[in-house]
Amino acid sequence: MRKNIIITGFMGTGKSVVAKELARKLKMEFIDMDRIIEERQGTSIADIFARYGENYFREQENKLVKKLSQKENMVIATGGGTLLSSDNARMLGQAGEIVCLYADSQTIYNRVRRKNDRPLLKGENILNKINLLLEERKKIYDNIKWKINTSNFTTQEVVDKIINLLKLER
Numbered sequence: 001m002r003k004n005i006i007i008t009g010f011m012g013t014g015k016s017v018v019a020k021e022l023a024r025k026l027k028m029e030f031i032d033m034d035r036i037i038e039e040r041q042g043t044s045i046a047d048i049f050a051r052y053g054e055n056y057f058r059e060q061e062n063k064l065v066k067k068l069s070q071k072e073n074m075v076i077a078t079g080g081g082t083l084l085s086s087d088n089a090r091m092l093g094q095a096g097e098i099v100c101l102y103a104d105s106q107t108i109y110n111r112v113r114r115k116n117d118r119p120l121l122k123g124e125n126i127l128n129k130i131n132l133l134l135e136e137r138k139k140i141y142d143n144i145k146w147k148i149n150t151s152n153f154t155t156q157e158v159v160d161k162i163i164n165l166l167k168l169e170r
């Protein structure tokens with residue numbers, strides 16, 4: 001059994017696709033936190049935010065982190081805001097290696113603008129919202145030891161960078 005690998009970072013940095021491919025390559029279990037919360041709640045993240053509010057969503061994230069931290073051998077894609085909670089950051093830090101993906105705001109904008117499923121990035125001036133949130137969260141993401149730029153790289157390139165960075169054996 002291996003320790004978990006936790007893939008975090010801002011929305012649109014590629015967490016889910018990268019974590020899925022990394023899990024496949026390393027023969028580990030892939031976990032997408034947002035998808036699990038949606039399954040448990042029986043509805044979409046956007047709907048959870050709209051009906052019950054962000055705090056309720058954060059509580060669900062925290063419950064899930066508690067549960068996942070007990071297990072091993074997983075590559076976990078967090079939500080973009082999961083590590084904002086120091087409790088989550090502490091539990092995930094103990095449960096495995098955390099890697100933060102990042103990208104410049106224009107790249108993030110290009111990746112997220114066609115989708116309408118992110119409650120924190122809806123409405124007008126999306127690029128502006130991205131910049132504000134990035135600024136607000138900068139300290140949290142910057143604090144994570146392993147960081148990988150995904151702006152001009154393919155999924156395979158990012159996955160290989162993580163494997164090299166963490167010196168993982170395939």
Ligand code: S3P
Nearest residue numbers: 010011012034079080081118119
């Ligand atoms: C959020 C990011 C989303 C999702 C929710 C909140 C955030 O996940 O968890 O909309 O606070 O950054 P993705 O980063 O996978 O879009």
